[in-house]
Amino acid sequence: MSPSDHSLVRLLAGWLPGQRWFGGKDGPIDDLAIGTATELHTGEPGLHHLILDVRQSGSVERYQLLLGVRRELPGPLRPVEIGRLTGEHGIDGHVYDAVHDPELTRPLLAHMADATTVGPLRFRRAPAAVIRTDLDGVPSTAEQSNTSLIFGDAHILKLFRRLSTGVNPDLEVNLALTRGGSEHVPAVHGWIELEPGTDGGGAGDEPTTLALLSEYLRSATDGWQLALTSVRDWLAQPTTPPGPAAVPGSETFTASDAGAAGGDFAAEAERLGAATAAVHRDLAAAFGVTRATPARVRDTVFAMNEQLDQVSAAVPEIRPHAHALREAFDELAAGAGTLPVQRVHGDFHLGQVLRTDTGWMLLDFEGEPARAPAERRAPAHPLRDVAGMLRSFEYAARFLVARNGDLPPDTADALELRARAWTERNRKAFCDGYAAAGGPDPAAHAALVRAFEFDKAVYEIRYEARNRPAWLPVPLKSLAHLTGPGGRGGQRSME
Ligand SMILES: Nc1ncnc2c1ncn2[C@@H]1O[C@H](COP(=O)(O)OP(=O)(O)O)[C@@H](O)[C@H]1O
Numbered sequence: 001m002s003p004s005d006h007s008l009v010r011l012l013a014g015w016l017p018g019q020r021w022f023g024g025k026d027g028p029i030d031d032l033a034i035g036t037a038t039e040l041h042t043g044e045p046g047l048h049h050l051i052l053d054v055r056q057s058g059s060v061e062r063y064q065l066l067l068g069v070r071r072e073l074p075g076p077l078r079p080v081e082i083g084r085l086t087g088e089h090g091i092d093g094h095v096y097d098a099v100h101d102p103e104l105t106r107p108l109l110a111h112m113a114d115a116t117t118v119g120p121l122r123f124r125r126a127p128a129a130v131i132r133t134d135l136d137g138v139p140s141t142a143e144q145s146n147t148s149l150i151f152g153d154a155h156i157l158k159l160f161r162r163l164s165t166g167v168n169p170d171l172e173v174n175l176a177l178t179r180g181g182s183e184h185v186p187a188v189h190g191w192i193e194l195e196p197g198t199d200g201g202g203a204g205d206e207p208t209t210l211a212l213l214s215e216y217l218r219s220a221t222d223g224w225q226l227a228l229t230s231v232r233d234w235l236a237q238p239t240t241p242p243g244p245a246a247v248p249g250s251e252t253f254t255a256s257d258a259g260a261a262g263g264d265f266a267a268e269a270e271r272l273g274a275a276t277a278a279v280h281r282d283l284a285a286a287f288g289v290t291r292a293t294p295a296r297v298r299d300t301v302f303a304m305n306e307q308l309d310q311v312s313a314a315v316p317e318i319r320p321h322a323h324a325l326r327e328a329f330d331e332l333a334a335g336a337g338t339l340p341v342q343r344v345h346g347d348f349h350l351g352q353v354l355r356t357d358t359g360w361m362l363l364d365f366e367g368e369p370a371r372a373p374a375e376r377r378a379p380a381h382p383l384r385d386v387a388g389m390l391r392s393f394e395y396a397a398r399f400l401v402a403r404n405g406d407l408p409p410d411t412a413d414a415l416e417l418r419a420r421a422w423t424e425r426n427r428k429a430f431c432d433g434y435a436a437a438g439g440p441d442p443a444a445h446a447a448l449v450r451a452f453e454f455d456k457a458v459y460e461i462r463y464e465a466r467n468r469p470a471w472l473p474v475p476l477k478s479l480a481h482l483t484g485p486g487g488r489g490g491q492r493s494m495e
C-alpha cells in the first residue's frame with residue numbers, strides 16, 4: 001500500500017467523522033494523507049497499520065487505524081466496512097476497521113510477546129509480564145475516547161486513536177506507579193510505540209506511544225455504570241400522588257433523603273475518595289511535589305480564561321455564563337498564595353475508575369485528550385482531580401435527566417430536585433472520604449475547587465462539541481445550575 005492511495009484516502013475521509021473517537025466533528029476535514037502504512041499480516045485477511053494526518057482549521061492531527069482487508073466480508077464485519085478497493089496498489093477487496101476482526105487481533109499480542117519490530121512499529125513486553133498469545137480480542141463497549149480490545153480475562157489493549165508525539169502519560173504514569181507498588185492501578189503488560197523520527201518529529205529521541213496493554217480487571221465494573229444504576233434507581237422511586245405535589249416533600253427534599261433510595265452510591269463514593277487520596281500520595285512519591293508561586297497560579301488562571309475565550313468562539317451557548325465563570329477564575333487569582341503541586345490524574349471522572357472485589361482502581365492517566373502533551377504532564381494541585389470527579393457526579397445525574405426528553409414542567413422539576421439531591425450526597429461523601437484519607441480538604445479550599453470545576457465544565461463543552469455533539473446539552477445545562485443563583489458560583493459560604 002502506498003501513502004498516495006487516493007481512493008483509500010477518499011474512503012477514509014468519508015468514514016472518519018462517524019467514528020466516536022474522531023475529535024474533529026466540529027468542522028470539515030480540509031485534507032487527509034496517509035502518514036505511515038505498515039503491513040502487519042499478509043494474506044487473507046490482511047492487516048495494515050495506518051497513521052493518518054488529518055488537516056482541519058489549519059492544524060494537523062494524527063489518528064491511528066488498523067485496516068483489515070478481505071476479498072469476501074463475513075456478515076458480522078459488514079457494519080464496520082469502510083469501502084471497497086478494486087486493485088489500487090494491490091488491494092482488491094473490502095477494507096474495514098480491523099479491531100472488530102478477532103482473527104486480526106492475535107498478531108498484536110504475538111508481536112508484543114516476542115518484542116518484535118515491524119517497520120517503524122516497535123512492540124514491547126513489560127519486564128516480567130507474561131503475554132498470552134492464544135486469545136482473540138473483542139472491542140470493549142465502554143464509553144471511551146479511544147478503542148480498547150479485551151483479550152479473554154487476561155489483557156486489555158488500549159489503542160490510542162488521536163496520537164500525541166512522545167511517550168503517552170498513561171504508560172509513563174502506570175509504569176511509575178506499578179514500580180512504586182501502588183495498589184490502585186492495573187499492571188502494565190506491554191505497549192506498542194512508533195520509532196522516533198517517523199512521526200513528523202517534535203519529541204527528540206522519544207518514541208510515540210501507540211497502544212498500552214494492561215492487566216484486565218475481570219471482576220470490575222466501571223464507576224460510571226455503577227453511578228448510573230444508582231441514579232436510575234433514585235429517579236425511579238415511585239411518586240405519590242400525581243400532579244404538582246408528586247415530588248415527595250419537594251420543598252424540603254435534601255441530599256440525605258437521596259440515601260434512603262435503593263442503589264445508594266454514597267459509601268462507594270466515600271471509598272473512591274479514599275482511593276483517590278492514596279493514588280495522589282503514590283503519585284507524589286513517584287514524581288515529587290513542588291510549590292507553585294502566586295505568579296504561576298495566576299498563569300493557570302490566565303490559561304482558564306484563554307480556554308474560555310476559545311470555547312466561547314466555537315460554542316456560542318456558553319457565552320451567557322462567561323461572566324460568572326470569569327468571576328470564579330479571577331477569585332482564585334486574587335487570593336493566589338503558594339500552592340503545592342504534583343503529577344495528578346488530569347482527567348478524573350467516573351469512567352476512569354473501576355470497582356473490583358478488593359476496592360477502587362484508577363485508570364487512564366493520559367490527561368485530557370484535547371490538551372497538548374506538555375499541559376497534560378504539568379504538575380497541578382491535587383484538588384483538580386477532585387473537581388473532575390465532582391463534575392462527574394453532576395454529569396451522571398444530569399445525563400439521565402436529559403435522557404427523559406421533554407417532560408411536563410412539574411415532572412421535570414421533580415426530576416431536577418432528585419438529581420441534585422443525588423449529586424450533592426455523593427459529592428459530599430467523595431470529599432469526606434478524600435479528606436479523611438489525608439488529601440487536602442475540599443471544603444477548606446472552596447475557591448480553588450470551584451475554579452477547577454468551572455474550568456472542567458468549559459473543557460467538557462469543547463470536548464462534547466468535538467467528540468459527541470449529542471451530549472453537548474449535558475454540560476451546558478449543568479453550567480446554568482453551576483453559575484446561577486444557588487449554584488456553586490453563589491456558594492461562597494463554604495470558605
Ligand atoms: N484494566 C482494565 N480492566 C478492565 N476494564 C478496563 C481496564 N482498563 C479500562 N477498562 C474499561 O475501559 C473503559 C475505558 O478505558 P479508558 O482507559 O478510560 O479509555 P479512554 O481513554 O479511551 O476513555 C473504562 O471505563 C473501563 O470500563
Ligand SMILES: O=P(O)(O)O[C@H]1O[C@H](CO)[C@@H](O[C@H]2O[C@H](CO)[C@@H](O)[C@H](O)[C@H]2O)[C@H](O)[C@H]1O
Nearest residue numbers: 143144145347349350351368369391392395460
Ligand atoms: O475518558 P477520556 O480520557 O477519553 O475522557 C474524555 O472523554 C470522557 C467521556 O468518555 C469525558 O468525560 C465526560 O463524560 C463522562 C461521561 O461519559 C463524565 O463522567 C465526565 O465527568 C465528563 O467530563 C472527558 O471529559 C474527556 O476528557
